[in-house]
Amino acid sequence: MSASAKGPVVGSVALPGAVAVSPRKILAPLALAQFICSFAGSNMNVMINDISADLNTTVKGVQTTITLFLLVMAVLMIPCSKLTDRWGRKRCFLGGLILYGIGALLSAIAPGLGVLIVGNAFLEGVGTAFLIPPVYILTTLAFRDTASRAKAFGAISGLGGIGAAAGPLIGGLIASAIDWRAAFVFQALVVAVIVLLSRDLHDPLPADPERPFDAVGAALSAAGMLCLVLGILQADVDLALMLALVAVGAVLLGLFFGHVRRTERAGREPLLSTGLFRNRVSNLGLATQNLQWLLLMGVSFVVAVFLQTVRGFDPVQTGVVFTAATAGILASSLGAERFAQRRAQKTLVMTGFAITTVGIGLLLALVGASSRVVAFGPGLLLIGIGLGGMLTPSVNVVQSAFPEALQGEISGLSRSVSNLGSSFGTAIAGTILVSDLGTGNDAYVVAMVVLAMVGLAGLVVATRLPGGKPGAVAAVAACEAP
Template identity: 65%
Template sequence: MSTQSTSRAAGPATVAGWVLAPLALAQFICSFAGSNMNVMLNDMSEDLNTTVPGIQISITLFLLTMAALMVPFGKLTDLLGRKVCFLLGLGVYAVGAILSALAPGLGLLILGNSILEGAGTALLIPPVYILVTLYWKDLRSRARSFGIVSAAGGVGAATGPLIGGWICTAISWRAAFVFQALVIVVIILMAIRLKDPVPADPSRPYDVVGAILSGGGLVVFVMGILAIDDSVALGLSLLVAGAVVIGGFYFWIRGRERRKKEALLSTSLFRVRVSNLGLVTQNFQWLLLMGISFLVASHLQVIRHYDAVQSGVIFSAATVGILVSSLAAGRLVKSIAQRTLIVTGFLVTGIGTVLLLLVGAVPGAWPFAPGLLVIGLGLGVMLTPSVNLVQSAFAENLQGEISGLSRSISNLGSSFGTAIVASILGISAAGNADNYVAAMVPLIVVAIVGAVVAGFLPGRRALATSGAIPATG
C-alpha cells in the first residue's frame, strides 16, 4: 500500500477515541518530569548529601538532554517506525525513573533522571506529534487533538510541583519517580494496540555527523548560559562556540543535500515563514512556562522556606488556567485566527508575569495565585495553535524531521528558561541584589517579544491561500 493511501486510511473517520489517550498521557508525564523536582530541592539535596544548585543542574540537564536528542531521535522514527520509537522511549524512560528512585547520590540521579529519562523523552515525544498529524487530517480535528495533547503537557508541567510536592511530603521524593515509572507502564499497555500509519523504512541512511553536530552545539550553547554564573568570560566563550557548532551543522546538512545525500534535517524546513515564526513562539512559550515555574518554586523554598506541599499547592492556579484555555483552544480555532490566539496568549502571559513581579515582596504564598492563573490562561490558549501551525506546514514525508525539530526547539526553550533563571539568581545573589525581581524581568521581556513575533504570523486567509495549512475551517 502506498504512503498516501495508508495515510488516508488513518483519517479521522477511522481513528478510535482511545488512540489519543496514550499520546496525551505520555506528553503529560514528560512535562511533569520537567517541573516536579522544582519543589523537592531542599529534600533531595539533604537526602543525597549535595546542594540545591546541584539538584537545579540535574533539572537543567534533563531538559537539555531532551533538546539535544530530539532532532536525532525524531529522524529515527522514519527508520524504526513511530510506534517502535514510542515504545522504546517509554522503556528507556522507565529505567531512568527507577534508577533515579534508587539513587544514593547526585551522580546516579543525573544518570537516571537527566540522561536516561531525558533520552527516553526525546525518543517518545516526536512520535506523539507525528501520529497526531497523520491520524487527524483536517484543521479542526487536528487542532482538537493537539489541544488535548498540549493541555496534557501544560497541565503536566503545572501540576508537577503540586503532585510532586504532595508525594514528596506524604511519602518521599523517591516515590515521585516510582509514580512516573508506574504511569509509563500504564502508557505501554495502552500503546501496544496503536497502529503506525506509515511503514518504517530501515533502508534510509542516517546522518550520524549531523546528529553529533546538532546535539553537541545545543549542549555547548546551553552550558554557556549556565557557566555565566561562575565566569562571564567562560560563559560567553561557550555561547560563541555553541553558535559556531550549530552554524557548522547547518552548512553540513546543506552540503549533504547538494551531494544528493539525505541529511539529518532538510534545509527546506527553514524556508517556511509560518513554521519559522511558529518555532520561535514555541521556544518562548516553554521558556516562560519552565522559567516561571523554576523561579517561583525556588523562591518559595529557598527564600521563604516553604515545604514541598506548600510550594506545590500554589501552582494549582496555573494548572487550572492551562487546562481551561488549552481545551478551549481547540474550539476557539474554529472562529478565531491562530495568529490572534498566539498574540493574545503572549500578552495575557505578560500581564501574569507583571503580577508576579509586583507580589515579590508581599508576605505569604497565595498572592502568587492570581499571576500564576493568568499565566496559565495565556500559555494554554497559545500552545495548541503554535504546534498546529508548525506541524501542518509540511507534508507527511517531513513529519519525522519537523516533529523532532519542533520538540527540540520547545525543550530548548525549557532549558533556556531554567538556565537563564538559575544564572541570574546566582549572579544576583552574589551581588546581594533582589534575585527574584532580577530573574523575573527577562521573562516579562520574553513575553512582550513573543507577542511581537507572533504578530508577523500570517492570518487565516493568507495561510489557506499559501497552502501551508489546510483551507478547511
Template identity: 65%
Template sequence: MSTGVARATATGWTLAPLALAQFICSFAGSNMNVMLNDMARDLGTTVEGIQLSITLFLLTMAALMVPFGKLTDRLGRKTCLLLGLGVYGVGAVLSALAPGLGVLILGNSILEGAGTALLIPPVYILVTLYWRDLRSRARSFGIVSAAGGVGAATGPLIGGWICTTISWRAAFGFQALVIIAIILLSLRLKDPLPADPTRPYDVVGAFLSGGGLVVFVMGILAIDRSVLLGLLLLALGAGVIACFFVWIRRLERLHREPLLSTGLFRNRVSNLGLVTQNFQWLLLMGISFLVSSHLQVVRDYSAIESGVIFSAATVGILVSSLSAGRLVRSISQRTLIVTGFLVTGLGTVLLLLVAAVPGAWPFAPGLLVIGLGLGVMLTPSVNVVQSAFPEKLQGEISGLSRSISNLGSSFGTAIVGTILGIAAAGSEGDNYVLAMVPLVIVAIAGALVASRLPGVRATVPSAAPAVG
C-alpha cells in the same frame, strides 16, 4: 498509506497514550522544582546541584529531539514510542533509587531525557497522520498540548504532595507506574506508515546538532561562575551549530539526505511558529523554576505548600487549553497566540508586583493569569508548525519542533538559574526581580513575533497534503 486507512486506525483510545506520554514528560520537567530542599538534603548535595539536574534533563531532551525524531523514519513511529517509554521507565526507577547526585543525573537527566526525546516526536507525528483535516487535528493537538501544559503545571502540585506525604523518591515511582500504563495502551496503536530501515541516517549531523546545543546552554549555565568561560562556551556552541548548517547544506548539494532539510527553515510561517513555541516553554519552565525556588529557598515553604500555589496555573492552563480546540474554529491562530503572550506578560508583571509582599498566596493571581495565557496558545502554535509540511517531512519537523520547545525550557531554567546564582546581584529578593524581568521581555517579544503570523482559522483545508 491512504487517508481512509489513517483515519480508520484512529479510535477513541488512540489519543489516550499520546496525551499521557506528553503529560508525564512535561510533569518530569517541573515536578522536581518543589523538591529542591528535600532532594538536596537526602542526596547530600546542594540546591544548585538539583537545579543542574533539572536543566540537564531539559537540555538532553532538546539536544536529542532532532536526531531521535529522524529515527522514526527508519524504526517506525510505534517502535520509537515504545523504546522511548522503556528507556524513560528505567531512568525513573534508577532516579527513585539514586544514592547520590551522580546516579540521579544518570537516571533523570540522561535516561529520562533521552527517553523523552525518543518518544515525543512519534506522539506529534502520529497525531498528524491519524487526523488529516485541520479542524480534527487542531482538536487532537489541543488535547495533547493541554496534557503537556497540565503536566508542567501540576508537576509542582503532585510532586509536592507526594514528596510531603511519602518521599521525593515516590514521585519517580509515580512516573514509572504511568509509563507502564502508557506502554499497555500503546500496544494497541497501529503505525499509519511503514518503517523504512534503508533510510539513510546523518550521524555527523546528529553529533553536530546535539553537541552544539549542549555547549551553548552550558555556556549560559557557566556565566554565573565565570563570565569569560560562559561567553567562550556560547561562542563555541554557536560555532558548532553553524557547522551543522554548513554540513547539511553540503549533503543536499551532494543529493544525500541530511539530518534536517534546509527547506524546513525556508517556511516563514513555520519559522515564526517555532519561535513562539520556544518562547512559550521558556516562559512556562522559567516561571515555574523561579517561583518554586523563591518560595522554598527564600521563603522557606515546604514542597506541598509551594506546589499548592501552582494549582492556580494548573487551573488556568486547563480552562484555556481545553477550549483552544474550539476557539481555533472561530478565532485566527495568530490572534490566539498574540493574546496568549500578552496575557502571560500581564501575569509576569503581577508576579513582579508581589515580590516584596509576605506570604505565598499573593503569587496565585499572577500564576492563574499566566496559565490562562499559556494554555490558549500552546495548541495553535503546534498546529501552525506541524500543518505547514507534508507527511514525508513530519519526522523531521516533529523532532525540530519538540527540540525547539525543549530548548526553550532549557533556556528558561538556565537563564533563571544563572541570574539567581550571581551573588553580586544583591539579596535573594533582588535576584527574584532580576530573574523575572527577562521573562517579561520574552512575553512581549513573543507577542511581536506572533503578530507576524498569517491570520488563519482552523476552518481552512490542511496545509499538509495527503500522501499517495
C-alpha cells in the same frame, strides 16, 4: 469497501492497514506520554531542598540536573525523530517509554547526584527524545482537517502544559506524604500504564530500515546545543568559560548547517533539510513555541526556588501555589477546539503572550506588596491561561505547514525547539536567581523582569504570523511548504 476494511477513520481519515480503533484510544497514550514528560521537567522544582539535603548537593546541582534533562531532550529530539522513519514510530515510542521507565527507577534509588543525573537527565532524557516525536507525527497523520487536529493537539499540548504546571503540586504531595524518591516511582508507574494503553496504537506508515541516517550532522547539532546551554549555566561561575562555551556552540552549529548544505548538494539526505527553514510561517511558529516553553519552565523554576529558599515553603505549600497555573492551563486547553474554530491562530498566540506577560507583571507587583501565598495566585492563573491558550495553535501552525513525508523531520525540529526553550528557561532565569539567592526579592525581581521581556518578545513575533479566518494560517503555511 467498509470503513473498517480500509482502516480506522480517525478525525476524518482512514489509516491504511490498521484495525479500527477509536480516536480516544489513539489520543490517550499519546497525550499521557506528553503529560509525564512535561511533569518530569517541573516536578523536581519543589523537591530542591529535600534532594539537596538527601544527596548532599546544592540548589545549583539540582538546577543542573533539571536543565540537563531538558537539554538532552532538545539535542537528541531531531536525530531521534529521523530514526522514527527508519525504525518505526510505534517501536520508537515504546522503546522510549521503556528507557524512560528505567531512568525513573534508577533516579528513585540514586545514592548521589551523579546517579540522579544518569537516571533523570540522561536515561529519561533520551527516552523522552525517542517517544515524543512519534506523539506529534502520529497525531498529524491521523487528524487531517484543521478543526480535528486542533482538538487533538489541544488534548496533547494541554496535558503537556498541565503536566508542567501540576508537576510541582503532584511532586510536592508525593514528596511530603512519602519521599522525593517516590515521585520517580510514580513516573515509572505512569509509563507502565502508557505501555498498556499503547497496545492498540498503530503506525500508519511502514518503517524504512534502509533510510539513511546523518550521524555527523547529529553529532554536530547535539554538541552545538549542549555547549550553548552549558555556557549559560556558567554565567554565575566563570564569565570567561561561559563565553568560550557559547562561542564553541555557535561554531559547531555553524559547522552543522554547513554540513547540511554540503550533504544536500551531494544528493544525500541530511539530518535536517534546509527546506524546513524556508517556510516563513513555520519559522514564526517555531519561535513562538520556543518562547512559550521558556516562559513556562522559567516561571516554574524561579517561583518554586524563591518560595523554598527565600520564603521557607515546604514542597506541599510550594506545589499548592501552582494550582492556579494548572487551573489556567486546563481551562484554556479545554477550549482549544472552540477557540480554533472562532479565532485566527495568530490572534490566539498574540492574546496568549499578552495575558502571560500581564501575569508576570502581577507576580512582580503583588508578591512585592504581600508575603501571603495568595499573592502568587492571580499572576500564575493568568500565566496558565495565556500559555494554555497558545500552546495548541503554535503546534498546529508548525505541524500543518508540511506534508506527510516531512512529518518526521518537522516533528523532531518542533519538539527540539520547544525543549530548547524549556532548558533556556531553567538555565537563564534559574541562573539569575541562583547566582544571588542571598538578595532574596531582588534576585527574584530581576529573573521575572527578564521573563517579562521574553513575553513581550513573543508578542512581537506573534504579530508577524499571517492573520485571516480560523484555519487560514495552516492553509497559508501548507501553500508555502517546500
